[in-house]
Amino acid sequence: MGLTCTGEGRDIRIALEGEVDHHQARRLMEQTDREIDRRLPKRVVLDLGGVTFMDSSGIAVLLRAYKRTVELGGALTVRNVPEQADKVLRAAGLERIIRFE
16 A cells, blocks of 8 residues: 655645555554645645545545645545445445546
8 A cells, every 4th residue: 555645736636546445544544634734735636546445444544634635724525436336435425525637
């Protein structure tokens, strides 16, 4: 599982790759928090295009990134959600809270 952060200024893109499961969730949340705290973005794009599997732990990863971004006065968008992950996230109703593209 990997996490890559790119972007300039106060716009960042955080790309996740591999499996987002209970084994990886805590590490992903810590890395995401670290990048958001370091860059203080106004706009965060969370790119899930490289995710091969996601269980309910992925919900916590997205909610944590959303909460931290909103605390800084920013906005979070989730992009490139694979079909399997989309089912997990929509079953939890995250599309009512977080913007998906």
